[in-house]
Amino acid sequence: MLSTLVRLREALESARLPLEIPDVEIARKARVEMLDQLEDYILPRLIQIDAPLLTVVGGSTGAGKSTLVNSLVGARVTLPGVLRPTTRSPVLVFNPADAEWFEEARILPDLERTLEASTDTGRLQLVRSEAIPPGLAVLDAPDIDSVEEQNRTLAAQLLGAADLWLFVTSAARYADQVPWEFLKQAADRSAAVAIVLDRTAPSAIEEVSTHLARMLSARGLRDSPLFIVPEGKVDEAGLLPSTTVREIRAWLSSLAADAGARQAVVRTTLEGAIRSLSTRTYAVADACHDQVEIAGRLRRDAEASYEAALNEIDHACADGTLLRGEVLARWQEFVGTGELLKTLESKVSWLRDRVTNAVKGQPQHAERVTVAVESGLQTLILEHAEAAAERTDAAWRMIAAGRDLLGATEQDLSRASRDLRPRAETVIREWQQGVLDMVRDEGADKRSTARFLAYGVNGLSVALMVTVFASTGGVTGAEVGIAGGSAVLGQKILEAVFGDQAVRRLIERAREDLNLRMLHLLESERRRFGDLLDALALSATAEEELRAGARHIDDIRFASHLT
Incomplete structure (x- = not known):
C-alpha cells in the first residue's frame, strides 16, 4: 500500500490542470487536498502506525x-x-x-x-x-x-x-x-x-x-x-x-x-482516508483527460490552419499564379516579347533549335526575374501566414481555455511574426541558391556547349524557377494563357540544354525543396501557438497513472479485507 500511495502522489504531482475548463477549480482543489493529506497524514501514519x-x-x-x-x-x-x-x-x-x-x-x-x-x-x-x-x-x-x-x-x-x-x-x-x-x-x-x-x-x-x-x-x-x-x-x-x-x-x-482503542481510532481514520483518496482520484483523472482533450483540440486547430496555408501556397506556386505581374514582365524581358510569345499562345510545339535561337536573354534580365520571384514569393508567404494566424486566433478564442492562453501572452498571435518577412526573404534566397546549384551540377559536363553558354547558369536557373511555378495539374501551353506559355517556354529552354528526363528531375527536386522550406517556415509560425501549449507541461500519462493507482489501492484494500 505504501509504495502504491507513493506512486499515486507522484502521479498527482504531475497531474497539472492549468487550462480553464468547466469544473476545473473543483478538480484543482481536490488535487491539492489529496496531496496535502498524503504528505501530512496518510504516508507518515502508514510509515509510523504506532x-x-x-x-x-x-x-x-x-x-x-x-x-x-x-x-x-x-x-x-x-x-x-x-x-x-x-x-x-x-x-x-x-x-x-x-x-x-x-x-x-x-x-x-x-x-x-x-x-x-x-x-x-x-x-x-x-x-x-x-x-x-x-x-x-x-x-x-x-x-x-x-x-x-x-x-x-x-x-x-x-x-x-x-x-x-x-x-x-x-x-x-x-x-x-x-x-x-x-x-x-x-x-x-x-x-x-x-x-x-x-x-x-x-x-x-x-x-x-x-x-x-x-x-x-x-x-x-x-x-x-x-x-x-x-x-x-x-x-x-x-x-x-x-x-x-x-x-x-x-x-x-x-x-x-488504551493502545488497542488508540489503534482502532487510527486505523478507522486511516482506512477511510485511503478509501476516500482512491475514490477522489478518478475525478482528478477525468480532469486530466479533459485537459489533454482541450489542449489537443487547440493544437489541431493550429495545425489545420497552417496546413491549409501551406496547401494554398503550394497551389499558388504551381498553378501559374506567380507568373503574373512583375514576374511575368521580367520574364518577358528575359525571353523577348515579340513573335515568339505571340505564337506560343496558340501553338506550343516549337522545335528546340527555334526556341534556342529566338531567346535573347541577358544576365541583368535574369537577375531581375530572380528579384521579382523573390518579391512574389515573399508576398504570397506573408499573405497566407497572416491568414493562418487569424484563423488560429479566431478558433482559439471560441474556447475559454484558448482565450485565456492568448490573453496571458504578450505576443499578438493573430498576426504573423514580426520577423517573418526577413526570415521569408532568407528562405527564398536560399531556395534560389539551391536552384542555381542544381543547374550548375546538372550542367557540369555541358558548360562548354553553345546552348549552355547562351543562357548561362543564372538564365537556366531562372527558367527552372519559372517552370516550377506552372508544373502541376497537367495544364500546359495555351491552356493557361500567357503564364502557361511562359512556363512551357522555360521548360523548352531547359530541355534544349539538358534533355527531357533531366528537366523533369530538376523540376521535381526544385519543387520538393521549395515545399520543404515553406513547411519549415510555416511550422515556425505555428510553433508560436504550440509553445503556449507545451509550456503547460501537461502529462499525457497522468490520467492512466492516476486510474491505475486508484485501482491498485482498491485491490489491496479488498485483498486485506478477504484475509
Whole structure:
C-alpha cells in the first residue's frame, strides 16, 4: 500500500490542470487536498502506525476552541483571539515523552516548527506539557469559516492530518453550513470524530443537544461522541472550570492509555482516508483527460490552419499564379516579347533549335526575374501566414481555455511574426541558391556547349524557377494563357540544354525543396501557438497513472479485507 500511495502522489504531482475548463477549480482543489493529506497524514501514519494519536481541535469562529484546549491542558498554551479572524500559527501540545514524534517534520512537513507564539500561519508552534498523556497530542487549528482564505485553507489541511477530529461548535453556531460541510467530509471518509457543543446555556442544553444529535445521526455520524460544555465564566488565566471539561479530558486520556482503542481510532481514520483518496482520484483523472482533450483540440486547430496555408501556397506556386505581374514582365524581358510569345499562345510545339535561337536573354534580365520571384514569393508567404494566424486566433478564442492562453501572452498571435518577412526573404534566397546549384551540377559536363553558354547558369536557373511555378495539374501551353506559355517556354529552354528526363528531375527536386522550406517556415509560425501549449507541461500519462493507482489501492484494500 505504501509504495502504491507513493506512486499515486507522484502521479498527482504531475497531474497539472492549468487550462480553464468547466469544473476545473473543483478538480484543482481536490488535487491539492489529496496531496496535502498524503504528505501530512496518510504516508507518515502508514510509515509510523504506532505514533501518538493526533487530535485536531477545529470549528467555527468564536466557538471557543483555544479556550477549550487551554482548559484541557490546564494552562494557557494557546492564545484565544479577541478580534476575528484570529490570524496566528496553529499550536501543537504533546507530552515531552513524545517529542521525537512531533519536533521533526513527520507530519505537516511544510509547516516550520517554532517554540514561540506567532502570527505566521506557515509555522507550527510546539508546546510540551505533562498535562497531555503520552500517546496523545492536541492541535489547536484556525477557524474553518474564517473570512481570511489562508486561515480556512490551513484549517482544512490540519483537519485532513488528524487521527481524531475534536469538532467544537456552539449553541449559536451548530447549524451553520460550513461546519457541516467539514463534518460531511469526515463521514464520507469514516474519520473518527467527537463533537463538543460549547458555550451552551444550561437551560438550552437538552433542546440543542437533542437536535444536534439528530443532525449527526442523519449525516452518518451517529457513533460520534457528543460532549456538552455549559456556558460559564473563565478564571483569570482564561480557563474554564475543570469540572466542565472533565468528561472530555477523561475520554482522551482513556484513548491515550488504551493502545488497542488508540489503534482502532487510527486505523478507522486511516482506512477511510485511503478509501476516500482512491475514490477522489478518478475525478482528478477525468480532469486530466479533459485537459489533454482541450489542449489537443487547440493544437489541431493550429495545425489545420497552417496546413491549409501551406496547401494554398503550394497551389499558388504551381498553378501559374506567380507568373503574373512583375514576374511575368521580367520574364518577358528575359525571353523577348515579340513573335515568339505571340505564337506560343496558340501553338506550343516549337522545335528546340527555334526556341534556342529566338531567346535573347541577358544576365541583368535574369537577375531581375530572380528579384521579382523573390518579391512574389515573399508576398504570397506573408499573405497566407497572416491568414493562418487569424484563423488560429479566431478558433482559439471560441474556447475559454484558448482565450485565456492568448490573453496571458504578450505576443499578438493573430498576426504573423514580426520577423517573418526577413526570415521569408532568407528562405527564398536560399531556395534560389539551391536552384542555381542544381543547374550548375546538372550542367557540369555541358558548360562548354553553345546552348549552355547562351543562357548561362543564372538564365537556366531562372527558367527552372519559372517552370516550377506552372508544373502541376497537367495544364500546359495555351491552356493557361500567357503564364502557361511562359512556363512551357522555360521548360523548352531547359530541355534544349539538358534533355527531357533531366528537366523533369530538376523540376521535381526544385519543387520538393521549395515545399520543404515553406513547411519549415510555416511550422515556425505555428510553433508560436504550440509553445503556449507545451509550456503547460501537461502529462499525457497522468490520467492512466492516476486510474491505475486508484485501482491498485482498491485491490489491496479488498485483498486485506478477504484475509
